[in-house]
Amino acid sequence: MEAKQYVDGVLKEINKTNPGEKEFIDAATEVLNSLVPVFDKHPEFMRAALLERIVEPERQIIFRVPWVDDNGNVKVNRGFRVQFNSAIGPYKGGLRLHPSVNLSIVKFLGFEQIFKNSLTGLPIGGGKGGSDFNPKGKSDNEIMRFCQSFMAELYKYIGGNMDVPAGDIGVGGREIGYLYGYYKKLKSLSEQAVLTGKGLTFGGSLARTEATGYGLVYFTDEMLKDNKTSFEGKTVVISGSGNVAIYATQKAQELGAKVVALSDSNGYIYDENGINLDVVKEIKEIKRGRIKEYLHSVPSAKYEDGCKNIWKIKCDIALPCATQEEIDEEAAKILVQNGVKVVAEGANMPSTLVAIDVFQSNNVLFGPAKAANAGGVACSALEMSQNSMRLSWTFEEVDEKLQEIMKNIYHNAKNAAHEYGHEGNILMGANIAGFMKVAEAMMAQGIV
Structure with missing residues (x-):
């Protein structure tokens, strides 16, 4: 059986056995279609029904x-x-x-x-x-x-x-x-290792709160450096205003970017002078308030109800950090028309499949969620390690490990894309690199 025929058959079965589960079907479609060259090279994976097993939860x-x-x-x-x-x-x-x-x-x-x-x-x-x-x-x-x-x-x-x-x-x-x-x-x-993201007084890790946002920026920065540019002087739009958005904003600002917009489920703020992060932290982390309250402290900023139009703001770098499918085809086209150069995902699957096609067909550097926002779970695993060893690392130690992990993720994805004939396609590379480790482990462990 040809690899494409095999993948198409599995996708057909997923649609049949998971009716109405759009989000899951979309995620599976995006990953499986990128794996066709892997099955061309490794027909033994087809014989072991790897896809049929990996798309079915244990x-x-x-x-x-x-x-x-x-x-x-x-x-x-x-x-x-x-x-x-x-x-x-x-x-x-x-x-x-x-x-x-x-x-x-x-x-x-x-x-x-x-x-x-x-x-x-x-x-x-x-x-x-x-x-x-x-x-x-x-x-x-x-x-x-x-x-x-x-x-x-x-x-x-x-x-x-x-x-x-x-x-x-x-x-x-x-x-x-x-x-x-x-x-x-x-x-x-x-049993401290049973949950991560704990408070520092009972087994939590320094830098865990910052990890997803910082990791997103470390990944994006590595992608920028690999393309002979940087965050310095760039205009950035970030959706959301939770941990990921706040700490992505902080790290992007530290690297010389100007973040001009943030949002919550009610609407978004635009501050052409650059977001005052101290104000946002007070609203969101202390008061648990709404982003609209930013105008109380910064009256020169603008607020608009609804979140979708945040992507109409001109920017060099877009970091969607709110929720799934917040960037659709229309929003992606507007971003491209306004000159966006980089889109990296801080939320899980914030861009629709069609939006991703728009970015890639217009040579926008694209960092997929499974690679770009992996910093949070990476730091969670580091928290598990600290719990197992009954010790705590310093913020600097954790942050250094996080930076190294995010750099490695980018280069592993880039190398996998090159190896399987998709030069420069970090989405394809991330899917393939992530899949190969799991596939080899599953093959070694038999039909279970």
Whole structure:
């Protein structure tokens, strides 16, 4: 059987057996289509039905999460954990709390996590989880009660050598603290490596908060350097205003760029003089407020309701750090018309497949999420290492390791693209490089 015929057959079966799961199907389509040259070169992978196995999660867990709000009303949410692939290590991936969470989104995130984790070079497999619970507007006590109910079921399926969740959208240090506290109570043991993103007083790692945003910029900087340019003097638009966006902004500014826009789910701000990050941190990290409040401190800035038009702002570098599929074909074309030179993804799959085609067909340097935003999970794995050794590294030690990991991810993706006939296509290269490590591990371990 020809490789293209084989891949097309697997994709047809995915569409048949996962009806309505658009996000997962899109993620699988993007990855599998890029692997045709791999199967041309390695027909033994087809004989071992590697694709059929890698697109099917090893385990999917769905459970109810009952909790009581501050008014005494009983609420019920749905919890998920998809343990996708453990060929190279324990499942590793975040927990997302957001009303949009469903099985398709968790599967798409878990599938991407397989290759992202592989690219870090660290021994971690792919998984993801979360709930359709919305933490916005909830009190600390409501969030604690939800997290405890969620963990009352999840604890059965996780552990430092089995599955190590972390944070994602809606899950920060507060939520991780509540989750870990209840896990410890249920298990009657202090197993710090079971969750990452913990507070520094109970096993957390320095630089973990900054890691995804910093890593995104380190990856992008390496891509820029490889193309004889840098962040210096560049205008940057960043979507989002959570950890990833905030610390991408900080590092980009340190490297000489001017970040002019940030957003949240309500709208976006534009500050032609460059974002005042101290103001944003106070709004988002201390007050947990809305980005519109930026105008209270910087009245010369502009605010617009809705997020989509942020991509109409002229920029040299676009770093989407908000959510999946925020850049569609129209937004991508506008970015290209306005002269964007680089797009690197800080969120998970923020560009649609068509948008990616627009970027690549117009010679825009493109850093795919599974490579560009791998800094967070890389630092999570470093946190696991510190927990296992019962020690803590300095911020500088962790940051140095993070920089090296992100540089290696870029060059491994670039080299894989070259080896398999897709020179300069970092998306193809990242998919191939991430896949090959997992494929070789699966081949060595037999049909399991």
